[in-house]
Amino acid sequence: MRWLREHLVLILGILVLIYTFIPIFVVVLMSFNDPTSRLIYRFDGFTLHNWLNPCEPEGMCSALKTSVEIGLLATLGSTILGTLMAFALVRHQFVGRSSMNLLIFLPMATPEIVMGSSLLALFVASGFAGQLGFWTILIAHIMFCISFVVVTVRARLAGMDDNLEQAAMDLYATPRQTFWRVTFPLVFPGILGAALLSFSLSFDDFIITNLNAGNTTTFPMFVWGVAQRGIPMQVNVVGTVMFLVAVLIVVGGEVNNRRRQRALT
């Protein structure tokens, strides 16, 4: 009884955590499903078919390719723009700091449907209604990723000990050497985290993308389309792979961190 009272919160917390994993179990399970009918979505039998033929559903792999391309380019663009802004915010003086903070905060506080519709309104008003596609999606994704990059990199920069940079300067390092040998390596984990966050935001976005996509199909749009018609099990293969890749990256980062910490002590 006493044990239970002491650990009640932890047990409840673990239950909530288990709840968040329920759909993941289903996704993994369904990736091995051998469906008897396209219309009935339930587990009928075990097969490796879906894993061996991931590109069987028509259009899925090309949608996946589009999503990866847009994701990589959006990550590159937003990480560069956002990191530069984060450096300016933490390290430099400029006029209009509070409006700058507002400009960075607002895209995170605006519902996607509103951001998506206003971008579409802009593209239509400026005569790009016919050119909706890869590039308009990319523009939108860079836009909504920037703020997340800024806050992530800013948090890292603000928490950094600047004595190390002072020491480098005292030891006659030029500003350039100080930046590339001391500052940048220290900020890098923050930038990497921001890049991963950007990629997953971009890869997963549906609402803004769907409004500005024209005839281009990304992976979430493909899933949306098949959700009405009967879902190919290969969608769950992609879901499983995404989960595994994310876990590998995060665990790898954690192991690397521990090793570095152990090396320091």
Add this chain to the structure above:
Amino acid sequence: MASTAGVAPEVGAPPPEESGRRRGRTGYLLLIPGVVWLALFFVIPFYSLVATSLYDPNGSVFRGYEMTWEFSNYWHALQDYWEPLLRSLWYAALATLICLVLGYVLAYAIAFKAGRWKNLMLVLVIAPFFTSFLVRTLSWKLILADDGLVVNTLQALHLMGADGRLLATPFAVIAGLVYNFLPFMVLPLFASIDKIDHRLIEASSDLYANPFVGFWKVTWPLSLPGVVSGTLLTFIPAAGDYINAQLLGSPNQRMVGNVIQNLFTQANDYPAAGALSMILMILIVVMVLVYVRKAGTEELL
């Protein structure tokens, strides 16, 4: 990715010290590319949206629209779509409340009870959300399906009638919203609770406060910044979401996002869609301002 845990509480609040910042042009040069991008593709689109919402509704995308300052677009949009609009705010509010309860328990457990498993648990909170939003929501559809495990169990226990169902009910939609936006609640809550000095809680129990009073008078007030940013980060996207309503609900659970999306892509009624988007945005801004002001004063008390 754990670095995002620190994101929310910082949002909007300028960093405290101004010292040690370099003067000169470099700051502006670093800002310009990002600011230009946000101005072109975030700020200016808002003007286009306002303009679109005031166009003559008799135009079309193909013939073009005339600007006639049709403020009646707003009135018509409200008349036609007040129901999905209110439903969105109501579902989002309920989902936020449930997220707060679940998220608080989880964040508290991670911050205070997890010990050396803290980092691992934090990673586990985020991990499921790397699987595509739509794939996750579809898997809820399977779990809640009419002949699925949950429904069958509830029926076997006679907690639900033989023709009862979970899919295509408000329950399914709100459950979907709760699930999908839970990390937006947990991470800011964790960041806040993790900062609380444990000695303050011990002091309250030394002074004969029972655990509930101690929680209510010490832990809860100290975690308020996390509560405020967590509820905002959950409520705002939930109010605009239509994926859960579409995949888990029926037309009776249509939310305002569904309507805006359809008006833009299927009905091609841009002025009505623009007006409805603006109404949603205005309602959310007003609610957020009132809420932040209220939470702010409570914090001072």
